[in-house]
Amino acid sequence: xxxxxxxxxxxxxxxxxxxxxxxxxxxxxxxxxxxxxxxxxxxxxxxxxxxxxxxxxxxxxxxxxxxxxxxxxxxxxxxxxxxxxxxxxxxxxxxxx
Numbered sequence: 001x002x003x004x005x006x007x008x009x010x011x012x013x014x015x016x017x018x019x020x021x022x023x024x025x026x027x028x029x030x031x032x033x034x035x036x037x038x039x040x041x042x043x044x045x046x047x048x049x050x051x052x053x054x055x056x057x058x059x060x061x062x063x064x065x066x067x068x069x070x071x072x073x074x075x076x077x078x079x080x081x082x083x084x085x086x087x088x089x090x091x092x093x094x095x096x097x
Contacts, residue, residue, distance in 0.1 A: 001050070002051070003040055003041060003043075003048035003049065003050065004048065004049045004050075004051055004054065005046065005047075005048065005049075006022070006025055006026065006029060006036075006047065006049065007022055009025070009037065009049045009051070009054045010022045010025045012051055012054070013025075013054060013055070013058050016055065016058075018058045020058065025037075029047070036057075037049055037053060037054045037057040037058070038050075038053050038057065040053060
């Protein structure tokens, strides 16, 4: 049974059509997030992964519909746009420079 490093797992997932970068995979597998693929075994401090479990994990991330945030119209105000607008108004009225 071949075990994969995280980078090898990422390459194999991309080869199978999953658009995930090594950076995203590393972030999801970080202990603080703990949403990455299941670790099969350890080589010292290095996690190793089973390809079957990795593919099953990637498939579990698939959705049939877009998330509610992605369904917003493109002209919908976002908190960032609202904050920028408020800051611009404050600058025009002689606020902080």
